[in-house]
Structure formats: structure tokens, C-alpha cells
Amino acid sequence: MVPLKPLAVGKSRLAVAVGASRPGLALAFAQDTVAGALACAAVADVVVVTDDSLAGSELARLGARIVADAPGAGLNAALAHGARAARAGRPGCAVAAMNADLPALRPPELLRVLETASVFPRAFLADAAGIGTTLLSAAPDVELAPSFGGPSRARHSASGAVEMTLAGVDSVRRDVDTAADLRTALALGVGRHTARYSARMQATAYTYDSQTRSGSVLLDDGTPVPFEAPAFEAGGLRLLRPGQRVRIETDGEGAGLRITLITLQTF
Known part of the structure; x- marks a missing residue:
């Protein structure tokens, strides 16, 4: 099972780093999580x-079975x-949350975890920080x-679940709550949904006019996109130098793409 909060409130600790892109990024995370699980040979169904x-x-379009959070009583009630x-x-059937x-x-890493877990009545994998559970x-x-x-991690251990101490399963342990977590996940190599969405959030400053407070950026595919003073002011910047990596928020697609916020990249 995979629990997912409403996108409007999920991943709140990422708000400072990614701004209004947070709901879309939370969805991309979930899409790559579900896609990876469905591609694992040990997984028969993803709820x-x-x-x-x-x-x-x-x-659901990816193949997951969607169940409403009928209890409405928090994360653990939803998982039960x-x-x-x-x-x-x-x-x-055996189950895993x-x-x-x-x-x-990565499906092969998840397979290793699930095969190891299968010999225990209950088992868990700690997160990369060694505090929580993934x-x-x-x-x-x-x-x-x-x-x-x-x-x-401590509560699951105290409940009698066996902790799995496996090497080489970083992708199953790397949850994302902060900008630093996101940087680490991107370095590991994220799935196509997160890769595509995060690419839309990053660019390189190309030109900047301090008089008009406008300029342009280069998207990571080399496409130049202009920005106007309101986008610059929305990001709280005082100066921008060509070559600096920036985070952008946009509206529209293709030729109609418009930058609504530009600020320095924090992930």
C-alpha cells in the first residue's frame, strides 16, 4: 500500500525550496513510487x-488500485x-506499506527488500536518516x-517487527522531505515523472537588465525563456548574474510558457 495525502497539503517541508511547485512535485514522487513498485516482480498489486x-x-492510469481514505483518521489508520x-x-496475501x-x-532493490522481508512475520526498512521507516x-x-x-524506526522495532539492514537498497530508503533529500534523490537518479517535473523547475540565468529587472533564462534543454519584472520581484531577488542556477515557476506550455517566479536554486 502507498498512502498519499491530498496534494495541496502534502510535502509541506518542501514549500520553502520549491514554492508553488510542491503539489506537482508530490504527485511526481508518487507516480515514480507507484511505477517502480508495479515494475517489481514481487509485487502483485499496488493499493x-x-x-x-x-x-x-x-x-490509476499507471495501474494502481485506488482506495478512498474512509477512516480519515491519519496515516496509520489509512494504511490499516x-x-x-x-x-x-x-x-x-502478504502486504507491505x-x-x-x-x-x-528501483524495482530490483525493492525486490531484494521484499524477498528479505518475506521470511519474517513483520519486517521494516529504516529511512536514509535512520529515524523513520520507508x-x-x-x-x-x-x-x-x-x-x-x-x-x-524505534516504534516499529519495539512492536516486534524485524529491522532489515540491507546494503545497496538506497532507492528504497531515500524518501524526500527536504531540499537536501531532493538533491540526494536526483543524484541517485529519479524516475521519469520526477525528472520531467524537476527539469521544468530549473534553469540558468542568461540575461538580466537591472534597470527593467527583466531578462531571460535558459531551460536545461537550451530553450531561452524571458521573464518580466513581476517574476523577478516575486522571487525576492536583488540581483541576478548570468550563469547562476535558478529555480523557476511557470504557467502555460510550449510557446505560451511564462515565468511567474524566478529565484536562486535551493536543491
């Missing part, structure tokens, strides 16, 4: 627990509900008993 209609539609839904469709923000997820599994007919959120 996404969410009340977000856009996310539900996009993730998802586990029941998964087993209603596949009685007696996984974060929705694993954009670098995956919790339960064998057939064993209750999942999730306790995600904050220092969940």
Missing part, C-alpha cells in the same frame, strides 16, 4: 489510499484500511500494525 481526485486518476482492502481482493515519496525507487511488511494472516510518522 493507493488517497482522497485526492487528481492523484487518484493519475495513479489499505491492508484490509488489499486482503479483501487477495485473501491471505511504503512511503509515497520514493522517486528514485517500508513495513506483514506476512500472510499477520496484522500490519503500522506506526509510521516521526521516529517510527
Whole structure:
């Protein structure tokens, strides 16, 4: 199961780094997480627990089964509900709960984790920081008993779940909550949805006129795009030098692409 908050409120700690791009980036993370899970040989079904209609539609298009967050009582209640839904469709199956923000997820690494987990009644994988949890599994007919959120590594261990200490599964441990996490995930190599979305958020300053406070940037594909003074002022900048890496927010597509904010890149 993959739980997903409404996009409008998810990934709040990324707001400073990515601004108004946060909901779109949260969706891209979830798309790459679900796509990676569905491509894993050990995964028969991916259940996404969410009340977000856009996310539900996009993730269903990838092949996920969407379940409404009927309990509406937080992350762990949603996961327990998802586990029941998964087993209603596949009685007696093993289940695993996984974060929705694993954009670098690699199917072979997930396969290693799930194969290791399969020999234990309950098992979990700590996140890259060693504080939280990115995956919790339960064998057939064993209750999942999730306790995600904050220092969940300690809680899952105290609950009797076995911690898996595997090397070489960085993509399954690399969740993204901060700009530093995003930089690390991008360095690992993210899936196509996050790669495409993050590319739209980055550019290189090309020209800048301090009198008009306008100029242009080069997108990473080399396309020049102009920006006007309101976009510069929205980013809180005082000066811009050609060659600086910048984060941009845009509106429109193709020839109608318009920069609405430009600021220095923070990821």
C-alpha cells in the first residue's frame, strides 16, 4: 500500500525550496513510487489510499488500485484500511506499506527488500536518516500494525517487527522531505515523472537588465525563456548574474510558457 495525502497539503517541508511547485512535485514522487513498485516482480498489486481526485486518476492510469481514505483518521489508520482492502481482493496475501515519496525507487532493490522481508512475520526498512521507516511488511494472516510518522524506526522495532539492514537498497530508503533529500534523490537518479517535473523547475540565468529587472533564462534543454519584472520581484531577488542556477515557476506550455517566479536554486 502507498498512502498519499491530498496534494495541496502534502510535502509541506518542501514549500520553502520549491514554492508553488510542491503539489506537482508530490504527485511526481508518487507516480515514480507507484511505477517502480508495479515494475517489481514481487509485487502483485499496488493499493493507493488517497482522497485526492487528481492523484487518484493519475495513479490509476499507471495501474494502481485506488482506495478512498474512509477512516480519515491519519496515516496509520489509512494504511490499516489499505491492508484490509488489499486482503479483501487477495485473501491471505502478504502486504507491505511504503512511503509515497520514493522517486528514485528501483524495482530490483525493492525486490531484494521484499524477498528479505518475506521470511519474517513483520519486517521494516529504516529511512536514509535512520529515524523513520520507508517500508513495513506483514506476512500472510499477520496484522500490519503500522506506526509510521516521526521516529517510527524505534516504534516499529519495539512492536516486534524485524529491522532489515540491507546494503545497496538506497532507492528504497531515500524518501524526500527536504531540499537536501531532493538533491540526494536526483543524484541517485529519479524516475521519469520526477525528472520531467524537476527539469521544468530549473534553469540558468542568461540575461538580466537591472534597470527593467527583466531578462531571460535558459531551460536545461537550451530553450531561452524571458521573464518580466513581476517574476523577478516575486522571487525576492536583488540581483541576478548570468550563469547562476535558478529555480523557476511557470504557467502555460510550449510557446505560451511564462515565468511567474524566478529565484536562486535551493536543491
